[in-house]
Amino acid sequence: MPTIDAERVLRDLRYLRTLGAYKTGVHRPALSPEHLASMNWLKTELESLGHEVTIDGIGNVFGIAPVEGRKLLGGSHLESQNYAGWLDGPLGVVYALEAARAVKADAPLAGCAVDVAAWCDEEGHFGNFVGSRSGIGQLSEEEIDAAVDRTSGTPMRDALEAAGLGGRPRVVVDPARYVGFFEAHIEQGDWLEANKLKIGVVSAIVGSRNFRIIFEGTQNHAGTTRMAIRRDAGVACARLVMAIEQLFPTICGERTVWTTGRVTLSPGDPSIIPGRAEMLFQFRDTDAALLDRMEAALRDLVARADREGPCKVTLEQQRKGMPAQMAEHFQAAVEASAEARRPGCHTRMPSGVGHDAQVLARIMPAGMMFVPSIGGISHHWTENTSDEDIVFGAQIYADAAGRLLKG
Amino acid sequence: MPTIDAERVLRDLRYLRTLGAYKTGVHRPALSPEHLASMNWLKTELESLGHEVTIDGIGNVFGIAPVEGRKLLGGSHLESQNYAGWLDGPLGVVYALEAARAVKADAPLAGCAVDVAAWCDEEGHFGNFVGSRSGIGQLSEEEIDAAVDRTSGTPMRDALEAAGLGGRPRVVVDPARYVGFFEAHIEQGDWLEANKLKIGVVSAIVGSRNFRIIFEGTQNHAGTTRMAIRRDAGVACARLVMAIEQLFPTICGERTVWTTGRVTLSPGDPSIIPGRAEMLFQFRDTDAALLDRMEAALRDLVARADREGPCKVTLEQQRKGMPAQMAEHFQAAVEASAEARRPGCHTRMPSGVGHDAQVLARIMPAGMMFVPSIGGISHHWTENTSDEDIVFGAQIYADAAGRLLKG
DSSP: OOOHHHHHHHHHHHHTTTTEEEETOOOOTTTSHHHHHHHHHHHHHHHTTTTEEEEEESEEEEEEEOOOEEEEEEEOOOOOOOBBOSSSTHHHHHHHHHHHHHHHHHHGGGOOOOOEEEOOTOOOOSSSSSHHHHHOOOOOHHHHHHHHTTTOOBBBHHHHHHTTTTTTOOOOOOOGGGGOOOEEEEEEOOOOHHTTOOOEEEEOOOOOEEEEEEEEEOOOOEEEEEEEOOOOOHHHHHHHHHHHHHHHHOOOTTEEEEEEEEEEEEEEHHHHEOSSEEEEEEEEOOOOOHHHHHHHHHHHHHHHHHHOOEEEEEEEEEEEEEEOOOOOOHHHHHHHHHHHHSTTTTTEEEEEEEEHHHTTTTTTTTEEEEEEGGGGOSTTTTTOHHHHHHEEEEEHHHHHHHHHHHH | OOOOOHHHHHHHHHHHHHTTEEEEEOOOTTHHHHHHHHHHHHHHHHHHHTEEEEEEESOOOEEEEOOSSSSEEEEOOOOOOOOOSSSSSHHHHHHHHHHHHHHHOGGGGTOOOOEEEOOOTOOOOSSHHHHHHHHEEEOOOHHHHHHBBBTTTTTTTHHHHHOOTTOOOOOOGGGGOOSSSEEEEESSHHHHTTTTTEEEEEEEOOOOEEEEEEEEEOOOETSSSOOGGGGOOOHHHHHHHHHHHHHHHHHOOOOOEEEEEEEEEEOOTTTEOOOOEEEEEEESSSSSHHHHHHHHHHHHHHHHHHHHSSSEEEEEEEEEEOEEEOOOOHHHHHHHHHHHSSTTTTTEEESOOOOOHHHHHTTSSSEEEEOOOOGOSSTTTTTOOOHHHHHHHHHHHHHHHHHHHHH
């Protein structure tokens, strides 16, 4: 079996934490200078391993080993959510990098290799899995033209230009060249920790539906405008949030989740009735039919709110991630690897979060594994995993890669 | 009667509109460079009239006529709400300036004068009537130390320093020197327009209560955190907004108004459960006892939300403007002036908005008059009043000033 270097794995992850350091986490938005620095670091590491490396026109990093044998494609993403954790993304990239090193050094696997991909913007600063969808040939130039950073409003074209990537060709993966795509990630939930487990064998990835809901009322003075004639967009927004809270528990599945992550009232002044409100709303489940039913219910609520007034209410679909099943032989390889090192330390489980693996699963077999998140916390700077669990996960990833490459 | 120069009134107001122009309105926050430019313009105009002018350590402008006879103090404010209208404030300053000119030129009023004040920050960028409260000696140094710009977070001390006002003494008005304080303003509602009236004789000014309500939950991943264990601060906020919407109509008065002007969810990301939410909430009425009852009801709602969980809910009082009665002889002077020029064009009415006159009313007789707002719109860049109504109002203001100075 390929053997990892535990200190090297930790050193690599800790180095990446210095790029955009924020408290004990990172702030490394897609295509930021800190994200570029992480891409260039990965390029250097892969080149020193002998891989041929490309950073392409969407910001994907590809490291291709110059070998003729069986190949596995591994990786994840390097950018972070805003002001969030250090492992969400980088863990899977470093595991793939370390597995590439370990496989290269493993005599029985001569001629085989792990190629490494870091997909740009899995976190959705500019859109919906733009990096991995580009990598499978399912992202149009028009979509890039229209993409803007959800925080700063910067067009993605401008951000690519500023990063020196404007005009570069985009690389599309050849699925025939790979046994499949394999991604490791922190769990971002507390299931493994609560059950004293070390490895999650991902069975399926949830699909998510993301929406922007817009309320248009009439901006006016908060002191002189009688209650009876108001068209307060903020109140209309609160009313819809509560209508969702009432309806969704009656139609959801056991693991369905929904969230209003952002609300913006305009102009946002204490003495002005909000003339406009926006909410960002999403829900997730592994059952595509259930997602469809919930979307229909949401659209009904919005249409009713619009009809009943006094504000105009409209809905725009944003991200739409389809649920994806993970390949059975990938699940078996991870399971066997974990069982061999530490019997009973693993479980099969769905992923409550979207990942690039669900996109890659459209064109080749795909698998995922999780390591524990301390306290289940993620998308927050306190996100963490113990060193011991990080190192154990890296070895299981390399073991499973070895099994998959042997076939 | 003192006679105004209609073209000069319009020219002055149009000039002020150029300082921080935004569409057809202005963006001239308190102590911004544009606000300073407007103060300096007023200083120059008053000095050319022979007034002695001070811009004091809180940003108030005082123009004092060097005469021994009866004096009226007139004025309003020069700063604007963010990206809002051109007349809210400047109209009352220009009316007072024009009345000062007209009184000086009016032989029968020899020895009498209108002194002019532009109170800093009536709009509450830094606090609660800080300018006029300083002007009546009711603003402590400690309160200035603590004040920060609600939009930028800049401490008021820094803003005063940057404006070159740091360390200047603050001027306190001597009420014994004045027959009273007289302020003109746009109505900021549609009562005058809807009733084809030209002058509102303000009978009383509403009091307002402003609060910041804070919801503390647990920030976590929107995909992996089960609904049952969530502590979503955004949902808690929406729930309170709706609880207020249900309760307040059952306890309010006929003219009570309430508004949630701003909601902030932190961190505000679509894939993160908000761990913290804040709402800025206010309500207004002319009845102090009713305001007390509504505040008690609000505090009950907050305490119940906090008790029922899952989020911690707390409330901080911000502005608290007491209702104020306008002096009867001021109301009579405005009424008689309007009736003399255009019979039946006026009405007595309360002000649904707080004004500096309510602060000045604590130490001397005070009066206010309104001119129509087109469509009732204010706190928005489309705020406007017809030239004809602006000019008519300026003459009524000067006429009323003449009546008050004659005694």
